[in-house]
Amino acid sequence: MTDFWDELRRSTQARIGLGRAGDSLPTERVLEFRVAHAAARDAVHEPLDVDAFAAGVAGVGLGAPAVVRSRVRDRGEYLRRPDLGRVPETLEPVARTDADIGVVLADGLSPRALTDHGVPLLGALAEALSDRYRIAPPVVATGARVALGDHIGKALGVRTLVVVIGERPGLSVADSLGIYLTHRPRPGRADSDRNCVSNIHPPDGLGYRDAARVVSVLVDGAHRLGRSGVALKDTSRSDPLASPPIILEL
Template sequence: MKLHPDVQFKTQCESNAWEKLKQFTDARIALGRVGGSLPTRPALEFQLAHAQAKDAVLKALDVESMIRQLSEFQMSVLQIESCAVDKDLYLKRPDLGRELSEASRQLLSDYAQQHDEGYDVAIVAGDGLSARAIEDNAPYFIQQLHDACLTQGWSVAPLVLATGSRVALGDETAQILHAKMLVMLIGERPGLSSPDSMGIYFTWQAHKGCHDAMRNCISNVRPAGLSVTVAIQRLLGLMKKSAQLGLSGVQLKDEHEMTALSAEDTRPKRLF
């Protein structure tokens, strides 16, 4: 049997030559090493990020808190749910997250019958794959978007708060409410550095059966990503163009020039 000499690693922590690049990204680069292993700090930070991502997916949306916050903005709220009645079913059956429950469909239909004038804009906020993203970002975003829509002279439907939701759940919702434009806010799939990322999906004349090519998407809305100020500027640019052309999706290009790339988000930051 041939014996190999034991490899002896240095015990002190060695920094990485890419250290200066860490200021430009949340990606896990330049972690350094101790011997052949990660230093303790980045190893623990990875475990924390993984736990936060799991919590974001499994956490139930705090509907009561959301309604309480939105009531401060003098907004009426319709609460609906999909056919995915719990998280386990939601994760195993994506198709059920795209279908309104019968009770929710009836609730929306009853409201539409009492308010048959229709609307220019419907805003739907759904938990998606990160309820935390909606809780942290949606109330302030909705307030700013609502005011911006009224400034444009657009009528806005009552806010719809959806649980167990996939993106397509907003399509039938907007169709029932007779809304020309749908803004669907949803918690995005959390990465290991972004458990609080909210996505925005915009659709002109949304209806049940819409496909992804009919939507425009703005993603990574969060304090460490795309600010609410810039996201609303981009969204309003799309909405104005959509109202002129009567379309959305791949036929509608984001040509809006943003003027607030360095805008600060003044909302309190949530660290964990």
């Protein structure tokens, strides 16, 4: 039997119109919630298979990736001490380059998201950017928070850094990636210095090519303006011709 909520459920992953059984939810909905909660927990704690992932990254054709880790010792400490996830254990594997753009592929709060989407998203970014910019060999980072990329970007010597990172899993999506773009990366950068493209998890979220197109427009704007963050506004998603981003002179 069709009810009022059926049509709305087809347009969202949110839990709406769950119904009731007496004073509680129907058993089916309770079990769905528990499955989603377990998937979110597993996404946080499942470790990244670094060797297999690095092999896939190398296959994109940007060079063999360097592998670094933060100062966290295990996943539990990663969750308790975000500050340690922002600082590298060592940057010895990272070689300085003369490239324009660096790409860091970080496990973040959902290593599963990086496993599922990291390699094809990297391919889309390379396709969108390599005709105009030199891209450094990628860096794979584990135990990573976004700000770890600032240290890596400075070590690479790139003008713009793109951090692809597993986003915090929710009860509707456990494998979503985010991209954080920072122009002239260096330790001490604030979140206001970054631009974010989030919810990348096709087929239900933002697609790889669409995400890469937004990043491409932002990179172009950052290079014209000389900075990223709150001064740089993306208009590509509302303009089918991907017009340049709005730039606010501060």
